[in-house]
Amino acid sequence: MAPAPLSPALLMIDVQMAFVHDRDAGYPWANPEAEARIADLLAAFRAAGLPVIHIHHHGLDPRDTMHATAPGAVVQPCAAPVGAEPVVVKHGASAFIGTDLAQRLAALGNPALVLAGGAANVCVESTARMAGNLGFSTTVVADALINFQKTLRDGRVMPPADVLALTLANLDGEFARITDTATVLAEIAG
Numbered sequence: 001m002a003p004a005p006l007s008p009a010l011l012m013i014d015v016q017m018a019f020v021h022d023r024d025a026g027y028p029w030a031n032p033e034a035e036a037r038i039a040d041l042l043a044a045f046r047a048a049g050l051p052v053i054h055i056h057h058h059g060l061d062p063r064d065t066m067h068a069t070a071p072g073a074v075v076q077p078c079a080a081p082v083g084a085e086p087v088v089v090k091h092g093a094s095a096f097i098g099t100d101l102a103q104r105l106a107a108l109g110n111p112a113l114v115l116a117g118g119a120a121n122v123c124v125e126s127t128a129r130m131a132g133n134l135g136f137s138t139t140v141v142a143d144a145l146i147n148f149q150k151t152l153r154d155g156r157v158m159p160p161a162d163v164l165a166l167t168l169a170n171l172d173g174e175f176a177r178i179t180d181t182a183t184v185l186a187e188i189a190g
Contacts, residue, residue, distance in 0.1 A: 013117030015079035018072025030160035093126035118146030132175030
């Protein structure tokens with residue numbers, strides 16, 4: 001896929017405390033620097049006056065670690081919305097299902113999308129696939145993604161880096177362009 005135009009919108013997906021709680025409980029992330037890269041992206045988009053839309057997951061089951069009343073639903077400090085930045089609350093994996101995200105993007109002229117956050121292999125991948133299917137020029141920022149290991153059906157554990165690599169391979173070229181924070185920052189700077 002071609003590089004995104006210089007006026008994209010940033011979708012900051014599910015950067016919530018449940019991921020920090022899991023990491024602190026012994027489940028390492030593939031990208032230990034994800035929070036710093038997320039902060040870098042937010043700072044650059046804000047400084048350039050580009051749209052930032054926050055996506056927050058609120059599970060419907062009260063036992064869900066991201067239920068609206070759970071400590072895990074709280075936004076991580078590195079990704080807290082600022083000013084009038086919109087927050088779209090979703091209850092499933094894709095930020096497009098059961099939300100007004102498509103309408104918000106239409107009001108912005110259907111910009112190119114830059115995706116970061118977590119979990120890479122669930123909500124980011126689902127949102128990227130849907131964005132690609134809807135015709136958006138979509139970029140996924142690999143070093144600004146949060147994900148964990150995955151236990152396979154046969155009991156083997158896939159390490160976080162392998163889960164991330166597979167997720168990015170699933171998206172690359174067909175649904176999204178895969179790049180890193182430095183590249184996105186350079187494109188925004190022009």
